[in-house]
Amino acid sequence: MSASRPGLDRRAVIRLAAKGAAAGAALAAGGTFAGPAAGALAAPALPAGGLAGAGDFAGMPRSLALSVPPGTGGELEFPPLPDQLAGAQVSPPSNRIPYAGEVSARAGAVDVPASLPFTFNRAGYRIVTDLPESRRPWRNRPTKWEHVTPDTSTSFLDEEGVYQYRSGFGQPGYDHPVGQIQFALGCVASYRTDPDASHRALFLTRAKAQAKRLIDRRVEARGAWWFPYPFDSKNAQHPGVDYKAPWYSGMAQGEAISLFLQLAQLDGVTAAERARYREAADGAFASLLKGDDGYPWAVHKDSAGYLWIQEYPGNRPGTGDFTYNGMIFAMLGLWDYYAVTGSSLALALYDGAATTMAHYFPSLRNTRWISHYCNAHRVPAPTYHWHHVTLFLQLHWQTGAPQFAGHCDTLVDDHPAVDVPEDATVAFAAGTHTLYRFDTKDKGDYDPNKMDAELERKEVTFARATQAPASKRRRIQGRGIYYRISAGPYTDWWVGEYWPNAFLRGEHLVTGYHHQRTVTFPGGNKPVDVYFFAPDGTDAEVRTVSFANPSNAPADRRAIVNGRPMFKITAGGLTGGWVPATSVTADSSPLPR
Numbered sequence: 001m002s003a004s005r006p007g008l009d010r011r012a013v014i015r016l017a018a019k020g021a022a023a024g025a026a027l028a029a030g031g032t033f034a035g036p037a038a039g040a041l042a043a044p045a046l047p048a049g050g051l052a053g054a055g056d057f058a059g060m061p062r063s064l065a066l067s068v069p070p071g072t073g074g075e076l077e078f079p080p081l082p083d084q085l086a087g088a089q090v091s092p093p094s095n096r097i098p099y100a101g102e103v104s105a106r107a108g109a110v111d112v113p114a115s116l117p118f119t120f121n122r123a124g125y126r127i128v129t130d131l132p133e134s135r136r137p138w139r140n141r142p143t144k145w146e147h148v149t150p151d152t153s154t155s156f157l158d159e160e161g162v163y164q165y166r167s168g169f170g171q172p173g174y175d176h177p178v179g180q181i182q183f184a185l186g187c188v189a190s191y192r193t194d195p196d197a198s199h200r201a202l203f204l205t206r207a208k209a210q211a212k213r214l215i216d217r218r219v220e221a222r223g224a225w226w227f228p229y230p231f232d233s234k235n236a237q238h239p240g241v242d243y244k245a246p247w248y249s250g251m252a253q254g255e256a257i258s259l260f261l262q263l264a265q266l267d268g269v270t271a272a273e274r275a276r277y278r279e280a281a282d283g284a285f286a287s288l289l290k291g292d293d294g295y296p297w298a299v300h301k302d303s304a305g306y307l308w309i310q311e312y313p314g315n316r317p318g319t320g321d322f323t324y325n326g327m328i329f330a331m332l333g334l335w336d337y338y339a340v341t342g343s344s345l346a347l348a349l350y351d352g353a354a355t356t357m358a359h360y361f362p363s364l365r366n367t368r369w370i371s372h373y374c375n376a377h378r379v380p381a382p383t384y385h386w387h388h389v390t391l392f393l394q395l396h397w398q399t400g401a402p403q404f405a406g407h408c409d410t411l412v413d414d415h416p417a418v419d420v421p422e423d424a425t426v427a428f429a430a431g432t433h434t435l436y437r438f439d440t441k442d443k444g445d446y447d448p449n450k451m452d453a454e455l456e457r458k459e460v461t462f463a464r465a466t467q468a469p470a471s472k473r474r475r476i477q478g479r480g481i482y483y484r485i486s487a488g489p490y491t492d493w494w495v496g497e498y499w500p501n502a503f504l505r506g507e508h509l510v511t512g513y514h515h516q517r518t519v520t521f522p523g524g525n526k527p528v529d530v531y532f533f534a535p536d537g538t539d540a541e542v543r544t545v546s547f548a549n550p551s552n553a554p555a556d557r558r559a560i561v562n563g564r565p566m567f568k569i570t571a572g573g574l575t576g577g578w579v580p581a582t583s584v585t586a587d588s589s590p591l592p593r
Helices: 016-029 177-193 197-216 250-264 271-287 324-341 344-359 385-399 402-414
Strands: 088-091 155-157 163-165 219-221 224-226 232-235 299-301 307-309 425-428 431-438 454-462 466-475 481-485 494-496 502-504 507-521 528-533 540-545 551-561 564-569 578-580
Touching: 163 177, 177 197, 177 250, 197 250, 197 271, 224 271, 250 271, 250 307, 250 324, 271 324, 307 324, 307 344, 324 344, 324 385, 344 385, 344 402, 385 402, 385 507, 402 507, 431 481, 507 564, 551 578
Parallel strands: none
Antiparallel strands: 088 232, 155 163, 219 224, 299 307, 425 466, 425 502, 431 454, 431 494, 466 481, 481 494, 507 551, 528 540, 528 578, 551 564, 564 578
16 A cells, blocks of 8 residues: 555546636635636736735635535545565465364363463553444454455465465465455454345355464464464565564464454354354464463563564564554454453553553654654655554544544654545635645655655745645655645646645544543633634634633544644534644643543
């Protein structure tokens, strides 16, 4: 995936004839203004008398500055799941895999350890289990019906309907535990919601097939169930990620817990299958209670006492890639296990892992740019930044801790999703603007070989406020947030975001907190504007408030509203109002009170 939020392909050119012909009528009908007759972003000379239509915002009409177009405001989208083996060289196994076989050699249920493998730092994070369905793990990643039988250069289904990984068409296929688990979890999510009975039946069949393969080809060791990778693998991009089969991943171990427990809760599962899935979940959970004092292992603590679930355990105890996204994906399994069993050990492991994520967030963050993939190498990872955004949001949902919501907000602002809706429009105030050309990929995405170098700049002046379509909103490396113009005389030029002079109209990148946060208005009678947008989005009431002492208000969401990050207030005299994030402080205490 790219760092962009997934969305529709943006057309490269918007015909000026169509845009220009409709501009005046459409904008006027929307309650804004009639744009320049020449079309989008025409640049007529200023009249001798100065700016025309300065209005309430020094060149930006109130009808633009305080309106929110309909159709915006959807919550953050979750990106497609990453390819765990991207960049890896896969080769046939060097060793025989000691599969346990279809029938367990054990009699009865798995004996889950009754204690933690070692002590580790814990801040006291709780697990919130009474989440709405949409906020629970994996519900937001359904398998689309058209993907129920994958056949790509890297994936296909074998004769038993089980997901196989291959390095290219015509290459041999291998079991891929994380690929199988995530495919199955997507099928489970679709089974829950698809109204078509035949679709649901196939989704369930696919999910069961993946679970059966994982169980049949498990390795039993150290009193736990392990799900082996049956091929050799080496990733030159991540020194140390060099494995001979069989090898294991803490990400797979944690995600397997989610799959088995979620399958066990479905109405289409038999009693015998349900019991088997519960046993498998116990076996996978037991693996996360085994330290690095034996093999296999996936869990250890670092020299500072912080717990890690290693997506890529090292070949020596206490080593690994310290991968952030793999750790949090594994934590989702701990959430599921605690939600079903109430296990104090699952809570302790989750608390320790959450404590680790909070402690190492400054290392994950790459200020005003793309976050780092892992703590071992600290290399910016464009394909994983948006995963970090949505994973920290899920940590907030699952713990209630506002700190993780704050981390999510920080990552959104550091490097926001770059794609915008097809009808995205940038408003320009009357006056002079500086436009730029940057060295990017053809459609404006970041190219690490070009590094957004400035190629050209120029100033343009508009006699009145105007608008132009935009295809990108993204941070330019070493600079602020910019918009890429997609039609008119300034196509492919960029302009910086600066309300009310130039901004993307509407409500974008909405973060729904679920657990309300607290925003604090400053004391000292400092004036703060709060915006109450009309139901139809055509205007807003602006209330200026001030307080002698700092004053708190609850907020349930944050969004980029007309180019500014804002919080929406949910109680008190300002209920329903949006306050700019730069005017208040947000509660970032590590634990909910």
